[in-house]
Amino acid sequence: MSEQVLAADGRPLKSSLNRALRRQKMRALMLIAPLLLFIMLTFVIPIGQMLFRSVENQIVGNTIPKTVAALAAWDADQNEAPDETVFQALFYDMFVAAEAKEHTKLGSRLNYEQAGISSLFRKSGRSLSDIGELYQDAFEDLNPAWGDGAFWFDLMNDNGGAIASGLMIQQRDRLKRLTSADISLDVDFALRGDIAQALPLTAQQYASWALYTANVDNDVIAEETPWEAVYAALADDLRDPEAGARLAAYDGPGADSLLAALAIVPDIAAPSYKDAFAEIDSGWLEPRVWQTIQTYSPPFTPGYFLNSIDLEQTPNGIEWRPENQQIYLTLFWRTLVMSLTITGSCILLGYPVAWMLANLPARTANLLMILVLLPFWTSLLVRTSAWKVLLQDQGVINSLLVWIGLVADDNRLSLINNATGTIIAMTHILLPFMILPLYSVLKTIPPSYLRAAKSLGATNWTAFWRVYFPQSIPGIGAGSILCFILSIGYYITPEIVGGTRGVFISNRIAYHISTSLNWGLAAALGAILLAAVLLLYWAYDRIVGIDNVKLGG
Amino acid sequence: MSQAGNSAAFVEFERVQKSYDGETLVVKDLNLSMPKGEFLTMLGPSGSGKTTCLMMLAGFETATHGAIRLDGVSINDIPPHKRGIGMVFQNYALFPHMTVAENLSFPLEVRKMGKSLREEKVKRALEMVQMGDFGGRRPAQLSGGQQQRIALARALVFEPELVLMDEPLGALDKQLRETLQFEITNLAHDLGITVVYVTHDQTEALTMSDRVAVFDDGRIQQLAPPDELYEKPQNSFVAQFIGENNTLDGVVQEIRGDTCIVKLDSGDVIDAVPVNVANVGDRTLVSIRPERVEFDKSRLQEGAHTLKAEVLEFIYMGDIFRTRLRVAGRDDFIIKTRNAPDQVRLEPGQQIDIGWLAEDCRALDA
Ligand SMILES: Nc1ncnc2c1ncn2[C@@H]1O[C@H](COP(=O)(O)OP(=O)(O)OP(=O)(O)O)[C@@H](O)[C@H]1O
Ligand SMILES: [Mg+2]
Numbered sequence: 001m002s003e004q005v006l007a008a009d010g011r012p013l014k015s016s017l018n019r020a021l022r023r024q025k026m027r028a029l030m031l032i033a034p035l036l037l038f039i040m041l042t043f044v045i046p047i048g049q050m051l052f053r054s055v056e057n058q059i060v061g062n063t064i065p066k067t068v069a070a071l072a073a074w075d076a077d078q079n080e081a082p083d084e085t086v087f088q089a090l091f092y093d094m095f096v097a098a099e100a101k102e103h104t105k106l107g108s109r110l111n112y113e114q115a116g117i118s119s120l121f122r123k124s125g126r127s128l129s130d131i132g133e134l135y136q137d138a139f140e141d142l143n144p145a146w147g148d149g150a151f152w153f154d155l156m157n158d159n160g161g162a163i164a165s166g167l168m169i170q171q172r173d174r175l176k177r178l179t180s181a182d183i184s185l186d187v188d189f190a191l192r193g194d195i196a197q198a199l200p201l202t203a204q205q206y207a208s209w210a211l212y213t214a215n216v217d218n219d220v221i222a223e224e225t226p227w228e229a230v231y232a233a234l235a236d237d238l239r240d241p242e243a244g245a246r247l248a249a250y251d252g253p254g255a256d257s258l259l260a261a262l263a264i265v266p267d268i269a270a271p272s273y274k275d276a277f278a279e280i281d282s283g284w285l286e287p288r289v290w291q292t293i294q295t296y297s298p299p300f301t302p303g304y305f306l307n308s309i310d311l312e313q314t315p316n317g318i319e320w321r322p323e324n325q326q327i328y329l330t331l332f333w334r335t336l337v338m339s340l341t342i343t344g345s346c347i348l349l350g351y352p353v354a355w356m357l358a359n360l361p362a363r364t365a366n367l368l369m370i371l372v373l374l375p376f377w378t379s380l381l382v383r384t385s386a387w388k389v390l391l392q393d394q395g396v397i398n399s400l401l402v403w404i405g406l407v408a409d410d411n412r413l414s415l416i417n418n419a420t421g422t423i424i425a426m427t428h429i430l431l432p433f434m435i436l437p438l439y440s441v442l443k444t445i446p447p448s449y450l451r452a453a454k455s456l457g458a459t460n461w462t463a464f465w466r467v468y469f470p471q472s473i474p475g476i477g478a479g480s481i482l483c484f485i486l487s488i489g490y491y492i493t494p495e496i497v498g499g500t501r502g503v504f505i506s507n508r509i510a511y512h513i514s515t516s517l518n519w520g521l522a523a524a525l526g527a528i529l530l531a532a533v534l535l536l537y538w539a540y541d542r543i544v545g546i547d548n549v550k551l552g553g
Numbered sequence: 554m555s556q557a558g559n560s561a562a563f564v565e566f567e568r569v570q571k572s573y574d575g576e577t578l579v580v581k582d583l584n585l586s587m588p589k590g591e592f593l594t595m596l597g598p599s600g601s602g603k604t605t606c607l608m609m610l611a612g613f614e615t616a617t618h619g620a621i622r623l624d625g626v627s628i629n630d631i632p633p634h635k636r637g638i639g640m641v642f643q644n645y646a647l648f649p650h651m652t653v654a655e656n657l658s659f660p661l662e663v664r665k666m667g668k669s670l671r672e673e674k675v676k677r678a679l680e681m682v683q684m685g686d687f688g689g690r691r692p693a694q695l696s697g698g699q700q701q702r703i704a705l706a707r708a709l710v711f712e713p714e715l716v717l718m719d720e721p722l723g724a725l726d727k728q729l730r731e732t733l734q735f736e737i738t739n740l741a742h743d744l745g746i747t748v749v750y751v752t753h754d755q756t757e758a759l760t761m762s763d764r765v766a767v768f769d770d771g772r773i774q775q776l777a778p779p780d781e782l783y784e785k786p787q788n789s790f791v792a793q794f795i796g797e798n799n800t801l802d803g804v805v806q807e808i809r810g811d812t813c814i815v816k817l818d819s820g821d822v823i824d825a826v827p828v829n830v831a832n833v834g835d836r837t838l839v840s841i842r843p844e845r846v847e848f849d850k851s852r853l854q855e856g857a858h859t860l861k862a863e864v865l866e867f868i869y870m871g872d873i874f875r876t877r878l879r880v881a882g883r884d885d886f887i888i889k890t891r892n893a894p895d896q897v898r899l900e901p902g903q904q905i906d907i908g909w910l911a912e913d914c915r916a917l918d919a
Contacts, residue, residue: 452646456660
């Protein structure tokens with residue numbers, strides 16, 4: 001048992017020490033605070049967000065919330081399109097989404113999972129108002145007041161009674177989730193409680209419309225005719241078997257008009273929502289579409305990650321993607337193998353150079369070092385393009401080989417737009433990253449070790465292999481980690497010289513970021529790449545020991 | 554140099570020259586011949602070419618000119634690993650990634666020796682340097698002296714006949730150095746190996762060696778056993794380099810067989826042994842060891858020349874007294890006397906006469 005040691009002032013020595021160290025740590029923290037902040041803002045947070053995208057899937061629930069809810073009860077295994085309730089929900093969801101022009105985004109998102117959905121959504125968005133218009137025309141024929149904004153406003157707005165504030169808040173939230181537009185404005189409208197009870201759907205749609213019109217279109221609610229979905233909602237409300245009883249209990253403004261409308265509703269010739277959607281595009285009747293929507297309803301999805309390794313979610317569980325769409329595993333594997341090849345050739349080419357640099361007199365070594373660093377002074381693009389010139393079929397290298405007679409003129413080597421091209425160009429570009437750490441380690445190995453080994457009877461090779469080489473492993477490790485990590489994420493060079501067979505996973509990530517705009521998949525691929533690098537780093541640490549990595553000294 | 558060309562020579566340098574840059578000779582005309590079993594030390598100031606000589610012998614540098622022979626065979630064209638010469642480096646050069654035992658086993662492995670034999674030899678070598686328990690350690694876990702012992706054991710484990718050591722004790726403190734000096738000489742004699750030892754510590758050279766080669770300016774200035782080197786330096790460099798030494802400038806006045814008379818610049822006249830002065834009228838540097846100076850007239854030869862001296866400083870050093878005098882216009886003349894009961898302690902300011910046996914005073918090149 002050790003007794004507690006006290007400092008001169010009587011406090012325990014340990015806490016005194018901690019206090020002193022804490023002050024030091026704080027000061028150190030202050031010094032790096034600006035950098036830390038910079039890194040947080042420009043690196044950690046964006047990357048965190050990016051990685052978050054790889055699982056985030058809120059767009060489905062935000063754009064078509066009612067449909068998602070209605071679809072929950074649908075049994076995908078039946079292999080039949082869902083029933084009218086789902087289509088009805090889809091109609092109202094899509095209507096608002098189409099007004100806010102958000103439905104195409106959802107279409108694109110779902111299109112990643114199933115080709116063709118994008119056009120389905122785009123097409124439907126355009127035709128939704130036609131469905132509502134049928135009802136609007138019917139009501140206006142009955143009573144032109146239905147086309148009057150002020151009439152609607154009277155029907156819905158507060159007149160001193162109870163307020164259905166819950167419904168308003170709900171609609172506001174739904175709009176906020178749907179669109180990035182500002183929906184927070186206080187509108188000059190409050191939904192009355194009794195009308196919300198008598199016409200629940202209509203009240204919902206009207207509230208939604210009112211909020212949108214006032215906030216986004218900046219119109220006066222009382223002067224505008226509501227959008228068609230409100231008329232459809234009115235018809236749906238009046239078709240409800242309970243509608244008669246509800247209206248009987250209602251005695252607010254427009255009660256008579258509503259009763260009149262109730263009377264004509266059965267006569268309105270309008271197709272069901274399901275038929276209407278099927279009319280727009282028969283694709284809506286395909287169970288496959290609904291399966292996809294159902295699968296991707298939750299706010300978070302493993303779907304992007306599954307796609308990244310050529311799997312997909314289906315109603316039957318996780319399955320391989322169709323053979324012709326499996327590309328990512330191949331790409332990951334190729335990236336790994338080629339990065340290792342590049343690292344290996346960097347070691348083979350760099351070691352002798354580093355050795356020579358380390359053993360030459362300082363003056364000559366410095367001069368040669370400039371040659372090693374020279375590539376850093378030219379643009380990466382220029383260097384890569386130069387390889388394009390050198391390696392192409394009619395390029396310098398092929399011509400030289402033909403001229404020497406090593407290669408037949410009609411049988412020129414294809415050195416570019418394939419893996420060979422990528423390996424050659426990347427080896428060249430990454431070579432300094434191997435030579436520099438290697439050089440700085442070799443420089444610290446005194447020549448006396450080699451001499452000692454030889455004096456003990458070792459041949460040149462044995463002396464090198466048994467004595468010199470083991471001491472240079474930290475340098476090889478440092479260079480390899482550097483080269484490998486750089487090459488595994490390399491993008492420009494494979495893009496230029498890699499053709500289709502020599503591109504890396506990073507090229508695919510870039511494609512999804514800037515061309516296909518499938519950021520979720522790009523994020524998932526990036527996350528996997530990051531995890532792979534960390535895994536390899538960890539493995540290296542376990543096998544060689546990260547303490548054994550030296551960048552010099 | 555009497556042994557040069559001797560047929561019994563084990564190591565032989567013949568007219569060896571070495572230049573690194575093709576402009577200056579670092580080693581100029583080196584002739585050296587060692588019999589088997591000799592402990593020879595190369596002693597000299599920094600940059601005098603000692604390491605270079607050793608490296609040529611080990612095969613890491615090639616001689617620009619001349620022949621190096623080992624056991625009568627010219628080794629100019631034999632690569633280092635075939636020379637079978639053990640070597641101890643100044644920084645030990647123990648392989649850091651191997652344990653002590655692996656370090657020792659390395660020369661045996663490259664000689665394709667069987668495992669059990671290897672282990673036995675390693676064990677014996679470690680015991681020889683009293684490091685039997687350290688086989689499993691890494692060099693970095695050893696102290697300087699322990700590393701030195703291991704380096705020595707490694708150079709000896711494959712039983713070479715010739716071992717080269719380049720300032721092996723340079724990095725150690727005085728006490729450890731003395732212990733190891735003793736151990737190294739004992740080992741060398743017990744094993745009967747021939748050793749070429751490089752140092753610039755003259756005490757080390759004098760205490761350890763059979764013969765010492767004093768290097769300066771790429772040449773061997775004198776090659777002799779320690780006592781001869783100290784008492785009979787062949788030139789003024791050796792006289793000044795080895796031990797403490799009083800020097801006086803003068804001109805040779807008369808040479809009479811094995812003595813000569815030198816007229817000092819102060820006008821005084823003294824007796825000396827002519828070592829490398831040939832003609833009357835040559836300038837000379839006269840060298841007298843401080844402990845050979847007498848101020849007791851009764852102990853001097855009849856008719857010997859004496860010099861007037863004034864005591865400047867008396868230093869009590871325990872076993873000896875060290876007295877600084879002004880002699881012949883110089884005030885750095887030192888005499889050393891033994892601390893004995895009857896010994897006189899000189900007082901500063903005292904005027905005395907000093908003299909010496911003519912054979913202790915050597916007239917050397919100026
Ligand atoms: N590799 C080399 N290239 C060029 N000149 C060298 C080289 N090695 C030694 N020299 C020069 O040769 C001369 C003799 O060097 P050497 O190392 O033999 O001296 P040394 O007697 O061992 O000195 P020290 O006691 O300082 O070790 C020095 O002037 C040195 O500058
Ligand atoms: Mg030296």
